[in-house]
Amino acid sequence: MKLAQYMKMIRILLGVFCGTIGFMGHAQKFVGEAKVFEPGLISLEETWDEYISFSPDGNLLTFTRFGPDVPHRDRRIYMSRKKNGKWTEPELAPFSGDFFDRGSSFSPDGNTIFFGSNRPGQRGFDYDMDIWFSSKLFDGTWSEAVRMNDQINSDEYSEGHPFMAKSGNFYFVRYKRGVETDIYVSKWDGSKYLKAERLNSFINTDGPDSHCYIDPDERFLIFTPTDREGGYGGGDIYISYRKDDDWGEPINLGSGINSDYYEYSAKPGPDNRLYFSREGFGEPEQKSADIYYIEIKTLTEN
Numbered sequence: 240m241k242l243a244q245y246m247k248m249i250r251i252l253l254g255v256f257c258g259t260i261g262f263m264g265h266a267q268k269f270v271g272e273a274k275v276f277e278p279g280l281i282s283l284e285e286t287w288d289e290y291i292s293f294s295p296d297g298n299l300l301t302f303t304r305f306g307p308d309v310p311h312r313d314r315r316i317y318m319s320r321k322k323n324g325k326w327t328e329p330e331l332a333p334f335s336g337d338f339f340d341r342g343s344s345f346s347p348d349g350n351t352i353f354f355g356s357n358r359p360g361q362r363g364f365d366y367d368m369d370i371w372f373s374s375k376l377f378d379g380t381w382s383e384a385v386r387m388n389d390q391i392n393s394d395e396y397s398e399g400h401p402f403m404a405k406s407g408n409f410y411f412v413r414y415k416r417g418v419e420t421d422i423y424v425s426k427w428d429g430s431k432y433l434k435a436e437r438l439n440s441f442i443n444t445d446g447p448d449s450h451c452y453i454d455p456d457e458r459f460l461i462f463t464p465t466d467r468e469g470g471y472g473g474g475d476i477y478i479s480y481r482k483d484d485d486w487g488e489p490i491n492l493g494s495g496i497n498s499d500y501y502e503y504s505a506k507p508g509p510d511n512r513l514y515f516s517r518e519g520f521g522e523p524e525q526k527s528a529d530i531y532y533i534e535i536k537t538l539t540e541n
Contacts, residue, residue, distance in 0.1 A: 273531045288530050294349045295348070303342065315332075317331055338358040354373075391409060411424075422462060438460075452505060472497065498517070513532065514530060
């Protein structure tokens with residue numbers, strides 16, 4: 240066995256041990272095994288399907304897809320509606336289709352969809368991503384996309400993976416390849432957004448920290464750091480609880496959800512489930528990304 244392979248095996252074994260110890264410090268949160276969500280409808284073999292998000296009432300979902308007929312740099316956002324207890328055939332979101340759009344989420348009232356996009360109108364370095372939003376109109380359709388303000392979007396970095404809390408506080412990822420990938424919050428003071436602040440060093444480390452989800456009441460934060468010590472694979476899903484008005488040390492959610500692949504974009508959804516994306520970064524048996532779910536007992540701290 241080559242040294243590199245041996246060290247990888249040791250790292251995985253240590254990750255399983257350390258991750259289990261950390262996770263078992265809290266009550267077991269999951270039931271059963273992770274399963275692919277709606278195979279053949281939402282998760283397709285020939286496409287990358289990721290970044291799922293649900294409206295607050297659980298009757299509308301959005302996700303990102305790209306595949307053989309979509310250039311890699313033009314990911315698109317799709318919608319599916321629940322009718323008679325079943326999800327409908329996904330349709331291209333009316334505000335997506337011509338640009339690289341991904342990572343959508345709903346406002347707490349369900350009337351706004353936020354997402355990252357490289358569409359014209361942004362400023363900064365080549366291939367800059369900014370956060371945009373579309374609002375639900377009186378007739379139930381969705382408006383043209385509008386770029387968020389400069390307290391959230393910046394000239395130098397890309398922004399994406401947005402989530403709004405009930406307080407109005409706006410969480411997102413700010414990144415520039417090879418420089419920084421960190422999670423920020425722009426706080427709402429009741430009339431305007433304040434300058435975005437980087438979350439603490441428990442959340443943001445020297446490595447990439449991304450794919451954030453904020454609990455609507457800001458009790459916990461779910462995110463994916465890359466290659467964090469004690470992990471199972473290239474990227475694992477962690478949870479951090481809010482303590483004394485700041486974020487506590489993150490906990491790896493364990494082998495029930497994390498694997499030696501890359502897990503990301505986790506968030507609670509309908510029917511007491513946690514939904515997330517998994518990809519293999521070119522591994523022969525896991526070439527594309529699919530959306531998974533696992534039954535939840537609880538995500539709140541015990």
